[in-house]
Amino acid sequence: MARKPKSPLAHFLSQAFKPIRQRIEGFATWSFCGLCGLFPVDKAGSAAAWFFYGLGRYVKASQTARRNIKKVYPHFNDAEIEAIVKGVWDNAGRLIAEYSNPQDFRGAEGDKRIEVVGLENFLQMRDDGKPGIIFTGHIGNWQAITHFATDHGLELTQLYRTANSPWTDREMLKRQLQCVPKVIRKGRNGSREIMKLLSQGGHLFILVDQKLNEGIEVPFLGRPAMTAPAIARMAIRYNCPVVPAWAERIHDSYFRVHFEKPIEFTPIGDINQDTYDFMVKVNQCLDRWVNQRPDLWFWLHNRWID
Template sequence: MARRLGYAIQNVVFRALLGAMRLLPIETASAAGGWLFRLVGPRLPADRIARSNLARAFPEASQAEIDRIVQEVWDNLGRGAAEYAHLDRIDTHDGNRVELIGEERLLAARDSKAPFIVFSAHMANWEMASLVAAQRGCKLANIYRRASNPGMDRMIQKVRAGFTAELLPKGRAGARGALKVMDEGRPLGLLIDQKFNEGAPIPFFGRPAMTATAPAELALRYRCRVLPVRLERLPGARFRVTVEAPLELPDSGDRKADVETLLHAMNARVEAWVRARPGQWFWVHRRWPKDD
């Protein structure tokens, strides 16, 4: 009963905040969201998780540097939350809001009529990858982690339904759905930087991190394009989306080794993005085992 009441309160607050943010220009809403999260975030347990992660990922960083990065992390998360209210209004074509680099690679994958995989990470506003693809005629089927609050999950699904082909829940059902998507020759979108309890221990910032093997297994099974998409936040609620060259698919004859080789390449790409803009990554979750 207490949990249901708590969820109900969260839903009312979330809806009210989204409604208020939608009344504001996106730049103002984004700035307000950043300010709110910079105020509240440091008081949450996740702040300690972020600081611990950063200290281990960047052992050479000073306390002042970690403080600065953590503040940027909360700012980025708040901005992304507020921008949810404006996602259906963002035009990724004119270059004013979204600077797109490597568009030709996405269009080539779309026009091939073959399945392909787009992978990215929880950086900047991570909905931009799906939004860019959708506005170019190739809505992605996304695997996602359900929100614990069912009401909030329904609201998130409603927003994302406008620019995704379908949302596949993480787990076995999502894996079956991903196979169906690939069999039908459609594109699949993945954020590969989340914590997993299963998978393969692939290095990430020099420490083993359990990494889902499904993206690599699907890529090798279908021998399809695997497009890394880098996301960056720019000043003024603007974004840069870079569709990088497809990853080379290993073909040694040893499927297990090939899966691990491809996963190493994918994690290395994400790590390079995070190192370049550490304040824009989702440091507030436990990406690594507690006792590593």
């Protein structure tokens, strides 16, 4: 159903109050992150998880999540669906606490909190002398991947989406740079920076499950979804390994990071078909992760075309 356009008055008021709303959002982000940083990460995470679900289960995004889950898992009953919604908000709250306590995921403390499956795949990418790409989705805590990589000799540059509010963006970018050495902002300039990075043998970290209104249509969890094809085109152009990875939350702020084998792919020379086929493989990885731990993926937006 198409969204009803705003009246001229509603549009005017929305634009007039936008700067105020953005400052409030920025202050709330700064305050909440700062508060979480005052306490041990597990205690802060548990409190934030309780708070997020306590409020989040009543907001519109939770209704969207329940509809999405029902579409993908039509055999799930209401209790099973609500358990996933609770897991989503639990994970979101803990994420904020973890962004606020990056020191707990580095060095000796990081070794306690992050275990790794597929270490050989990580080491191969780190040591092969080629450019490379690691991709993941909004599942678990994806920054556990960058913390581990940085601590073990692989400098990753993360593709970063600018927040709508410049005040929120300032705070989130500061937190982001505590998780990864460098970021590239999405956009035209970002595309040039990515090309430079890969041409110089660098390594890119990218989340590939964002909602889009453009891109190409590729199946995701059994339903058509508009999908950004950039990762496929970069892999084909630079002939570089693309490693799927995801950070499974075991309990509290402890993770099992899975580094999988690089995607096996042989181009046929048709750029459109090659791009589509590559993205099918990417989305199949996401399918597998979400099906394994649906409570850890962000179901809160309309990801699908239908």
